Amino acid sequence: MQEKITVTKSSMPPYEEYIEKIKPLWDSKWLTNMGINHQELEKALSRYLGVPYLSLMVNGHLSLEMAIQAMNFPEGSEVITTPFTFISTTHAIVRNHLKPVFCDIKLEDYTIDEKKLEGLITEKTVAIVPVHVYGNICNVEEIEKIAFKYNLKVIYDAAHAFGETYKGKGIANFGDASTFSFHATKVYNTIEGGAVAFSDGKLYERLYNLKNFGIRGEELVVDIGANAKMNEFSAIMGLCNLEYVDTNITCRKSKALQYIEQLGEDDRVEIQKFENEDITYNYGYLPIRFLQEGVRDKVYAHLRENNIYARKYFYPLTSDAACFKNKYIHLSLECARMISCNVLVLPLYPELEDEMITKICSLIKETLE
Numbered sequence: 500m501q502e503k504i505t506v507t508k509s510s511m512p513p514y515e516e517y518i519e520k521i522k523p524l525w526d527s528k529w530l531t532n533m534g535i536n537h538q539e540l541e542k543a544l545s546r547y548l549g550v551p552y553l554s555l556m557v558n559g560h561l562s563l564e565m566a567i568q569a570m571n572f573p574e575g576s577e578v579i580t581t582p583f584t585f586i587s588t589t590h591a592i593v594r595n596h597l598k599p600v601f602c603d604i605k606l607e608d609y610t611i612d613e614k615k616l617e618g619l620i621t622e623k624t625v626a627i628v629p630v631h632v633y634g635n636i637c638n639v640e641e642i643e644k645i646a647f648k649y650n651l652k653v654i655y656d657a658a659h660a661f662g663e664t665y666k667g668k669g670i671a672n673f674g675d676a677s678t679f680s681f682h683a684t685k686v687y688n689t690i691e692g693g694a695v696a697f698s699d700g701k702l703y704e705r706l707y708n709l710k711n712f713g714i715r716g717e718e719l720v721v722d723i724g725a726n727a728k729m730n731e732f733s734a735i736m737g738l739c740n741l742e743y744v745d746t747n748i749t750c751r752k753s754k755a756l757q758y759i760e761q762l763g764e765d766d767r768v769e770i771q772k773f774e775n776e777d778i779t780y781n782y783g784y785l786p787i788r789f790l791q792e793g794v795r796d797k798v799y800a801h802l803r804e805n806n807i808y809a810r811k812y813f814y815p816l817t818s819d820a821a822c823f824k825n826k827y828i829h830l831s832l833e834c835a836r837m838i839s840c841n842v843l844v845l846p847l848y849p850e851l852e853d854e855m856i857t858k859i860c861s862l863i864k865e866t867l868e
């Protein structure tokens with residue numbers, strides 16, 4: 500049996516490079532608490548992402564949770580969001596004692612349907628939390644207009660959009676804040692890690708307090724913060740991986756194009772084509788949608804029989820998770836539900852072999868016959 504093929508593979512720098520960079524930690528014994536590597540990575544990432552401010556965090560989830568917390572919304576306020584995302588997005592809203600209001604998504608790119616936003620706004624609405632799902636960029640212009648009109652904050656879950664630009668601008672320049680995940684499974688990783696990126700400098704101080712217990716001096720605690728600091732080993736992983744992220748993205752692109760070449764013309768499927776010319780993509784995910792009901796699960800099973808582990812991102816919808824089901828009222832999520840039942844994310848990473856892509860495509864076609 501061939502080796503197990505997973506949906507992604509963590510990128511790692513050459514072993515010696517990482518070892519060389521962590522060596523000094525045995526002398527300094529400075530392992531966390533905003534060490535020099537933490538400082539260096541914050542600067543390097545804000546430069547790479549082209550955004551004025553960036554606060555490193557221990558993971559992507561707490562980045563989003565704290566970005567929302569930093570806005571000081573009154574308890575019980577409503578936040579409009581997408582149900583077609585990783586569960587973390589909805590958890591971050593609910594754990595802040597806010598109420599998620601689920602909005603449907605668009606068939607074209609699976610992002611929140613901006614045309615349905617206004618219908619969901621009430622006097623309790625305080626924010627919109629859209630997701631650049633699979634690296635597809637939300638309609639940031641329309642969302643900004645609506646947010647301005649109703650005085651709402653916009654916090655983007657940009658976990659899938661690391662390094663992407665829209666009309667030449669770093670993606671984190673849209674909205675009041677954007678949050679990234681540097682989890683081992685993402686395009687760019689710090690083992691575990693994440694960041695909040697933003698343009699309003701005041702947010703930096705507030706996030707610093709939230710991630711470090713609100714401690715501002717040996718005897719001074721100014722805010723009720725938690726602990727979400729990134730450690731030095733992770734920061735060094737991030738500095739090393741940053742050197743290779745562009746090469747990895749180029750390589751991912753060539754793999755994605757091979758899938759598209761083999762499945763792009765098949766009218767039984769809709770494969771992600773990365774066609775929006777305003778976006779520079781990071782090729783983090785390769786979703787394929789089956790147009791006939793019930794086929795997705797058959798393909799999923801057939802691939803598994805061949806030791807290939809595609810993933811049903813994102814099924815079920817977060818609004819249907821056992822912990823949220825029937826708790827929040829929402830309008831029809833017809834599109835989101837249909838997509839969630841028919842989509843499959845295929846293996847995509849720089850080392851994925853061309854023969855494996857051909858094999859995956861023929862296994863898919865076999866199931867479709």
Ligand SMILES: *Cc1c(COP(=O)(O)O)cnc(C)c1O
Nearest residue numbers: 558559560585587658680681682
């Ligand atoms: C990965 C991910 C997160 C959470 O990030 P972690 O670093 O795993 O905590 C949040 N939202 C989305 C859309 C994600 O894909």
